[in-house]
Amino acid sequence: MEIYLPIAQVTQDVFVLLGIGLGMGFLSGLFGVGGGFLLTPLLIFIGVPEPVAVATSANQLVGASLSGVITHWRRGNVDVKMGIVLVSGGILGSFVGVQLFGLLRRQGQIDLVISLSYVILLSTLGTMMMIESVGAILRASQPGARPRRLHQHGWFHRLPFKMRFRRSKLYISALLPLSLGFAIGILSAILGIGGGFLVVPAMIYILGMPASVVPGTSLFQTIFITASATILQAVTNQTVDLVLALVILIGGVVGVQYGARFGARMSGEYLRVMLAAVILAVGAKLLFDLTAPPGNIYSVAPRLE
């Protein structure tokens, strides 16, 4: 069954879109990340124009992360204060990001920037996760290993504007989550991601938040950052395809449930190795597309004013 997407102005098979949503949701539930970093490249692979894929992923993530945060909220695992600080930085960041996006699009370099950013992000992240999780598996096999410290104290713990985050049991400078949010906001606008796969490690290793509140707080800030990116994309670039977003969301919310149940039966370290492998594979595919000689070196597009 085919469906015409009004903003993308292409026809796609509904079941392919639902399948993508289902797969994304499954990964999202399995690994506890939003999946936006895989959704945008997948949409581009099936022929959705890059700008629409980015803006629509952001829109879809609003629903997906809201659906996810409710479960964490009921268990009291959301640090609202930390979330609000992150979001404040994030909204500023997404404003800057959307302007940058429009500028790059007019110059014909947005596809390159999207692909290149993904290659850098995914290969760095995938490698780090692979090293960390394989290390954890090896350590676990050696009895009597020393437990790690909760978090390191670095120069950034001496910054001003200290703020108390009760739920996270932290007393740190507000500048830290604010600039983290700002960076995620820019990435969200340019890449159509919620940033969960960056926020989660940053919360653990840089901010030093307890693992229990990390997924809930990450999803909480994702709702607002992607919502802000969606509205800004709609206003600046008119590239949000609501029909596409809703179809993927339907597949996604079902997939999340199965992913979460499947994940509950597997150990964390092995899950992280698998996620790292998926991330590296997507990054390698994008890198290949950038460096392989293109079938046609010319491309045609309507000129934007």
Add this chain to the structure above:
Amino acid sequence: MTSAGRASSLVVALFLLAVPAHAQQLVADLTDHLVAITTGFHGAAVTLFGAIEGGGDVVVVVRGPERQTVVRRKSRNAGIWLNTRSVSFANAPGFYQVFATKQLDQIVPVNLRQLNEIGVDTLKLPPVGRPNQDEVPAFRTALIENLQAEGLYGHGTGRVEMLGDKLFRATLAFPPNVPTGTYTVQIFLLRQGDMVAAQTTPLIISQTGLEADLNEFAMDQAVLYGIVAVLAAAVAGWAASLLFRNA
């Protein structure tokens, strides 16, 4: 072509024949002047039909809405392929197809083809600004070839079918990725290398129904559309979490 369409085209064509012979040498019309793009749109066909008086050959040119179009060329820099050169063309039609009763070069002299832009090679595509003149032909060819690959520009000439020596008919097919807007369908009657009659009829291709409303909403009231998009996604996500609460 549907049987109803065939019947109606025949009726109209017969009616046209009843018009006194000296009135017009060429009369033509489309079965539809509006192609609606709806949810399941996967291309459409419109039938052009008409009648000629006194013999000759028929050429039909279908042109989509014109817009400024940019052609970019990638080249390899530091191992990565990126867009380095570009040329913009002021008014490239978004769709272009030619149909004729015979091979074009047998019925239309070159000067008439160029004057009326009959044939993809005769399209006037003035570049914008002052690009390097040596580069323009390559970009022009790339524009045409890319749009041909997308099915928007015709490869060669489509067929105009003669039914007897007076009636003619052509099926204008549009692919799923056809741009929306106002099209022109030009019909030329040629006799021994002379253009003896011409007619132009409009064709509108537009989104209809929910899709059209959404698109219009997204373009005209972008802020509100963005807010609605966020709320719709939020409601869907919330509803899903309720649905799976006890699952």
